[in-house]
Amino acid sequence: MIDLHCHILPGLDDGPESLDDALEMCRIAAGDGIRTVVATPHCYTGRYANDASTILPVYDLLRRRIRDEGIDLTLLVAGDMHIDPDLASFLQDNPSLCPGGRFVLIELPSEVVPRFIGEFLFALRVKGFTPILTHPERNLMIQRRPTLVEEWLPGGVLTQLTAMSLTGEFGAVAQRASFALLDRGCVDFVATDAHSPEWRRPVLSTVAALLRERIGEEGACRLVEENPRRILAGQDPLKIGQIPS
Numbered sequence: 001m002i003d004l005h006c007h008i009l010p011g012l013d014d015g016p017e018s019l020d021d022a023l024e025m026c027r028i029a030a031g032d033g034i035r036t037v038v039a040t041p042h043c044y045t046g047r048y049a050n051d052a053s054t055i056l057p058v059y060d061l062l063r064r065r066i067r068d069e070g071i072d073l074t075l076l077v078a079g080d081m082h083i084d085p086d087l088a089s090f091l092q093d094n095p096s097l098c099p100g101g102r103f104v105l106i107e108l109p110s111e112v113v114p115r116f117i118g119e120f121l122f123a124l125r126v127k128g129f130t131p132i133l134t135h136p137e138r139n140l141m142i143q144r145r146p147t148l149v150e151e152w153l154p155g156g157v158l159t160q161l162t163a164m165s166l167t168g169e170f171g172a173v174a175q176r177a178s179f180a181l182l183d184r185g186c187v188d189f190v191a192t193d194a195h196s197p198e199w200r201r202p203v204l205s206t207v208a209a210l211l212r213e214r215i216g217e218e219g220a221c222r223l224v225e226e227n228p229r230r231i232l233a234g235q236d237p238l239k240i241g242q243i244p245s
Contacts, residue, residue, distance in 0.1 A: 005191035
């Protein structure tokens with residue numbers, strides 16, 4: 001399995017505070033059957049002022065320690081971006097933070113959907129980036145109206161659900177919204193969005209089992225393995241049931 005969204009680099013955001021905690025998260029992920037983790041620190045002006053210059057040295061350190069500890073895990077790097085009018089320029093200056101060279105993880109506010117979101121996502125597409133909305137099921141407005149997400153998909157926007165939302169660990173409301181999006185074919189992949197070795201852990205096996213029961217083996221594989229691999233290769237993900245060209 002491949003985890004495309006994980007706050008696993010220490011000391012950069014609200015993820016692990018220490019290198020030891022980060023290494024424990026790596027051990028948990030490897031023990032769960034995750035073979036590749038993409039470290040995605042928040043890049044949030046005014047709160048987590050990260051860019052390639054702050055992220056890459058910590059990434060290189062953790063990658064070396066993974067090798068030294070003999071942990072069977074490949075670590076890659078990207079960023080978890082927050083909505084900002086200068087985001088396209090930031091991405092052009094920090095291309096190493098875009099999975100597959102063109103995809104960008106974008107976190108919505110937790111309570112509202114900005115009125116300008118459609119124009120913002122379109123502007124990123126014009127600049128050559130493919131937006132991935134991370135955990136839309138945890139947004140209050142989308143929880144009330146999951147079909148809101150469908151308005152953005154025809155423009156090439158992708159979506160990622162959080163594993164713990166599907167398993168109910170973020171509450172019944174987030175779980176219902178997750179299932180609504182999943183059942184309407186609005187989900188491109190599932191990630192852990194892990195933050196620690198304790199409550200928000202880097203585990204995908206539980207949600208993979210749930211997905212196998214709900215959408216079958218092929219669908220589950222597509223959301224936790226095949227589509228993440230395609231994104232890392234710079235390829236568009238496949239919808240469940242879609243035959244590769």
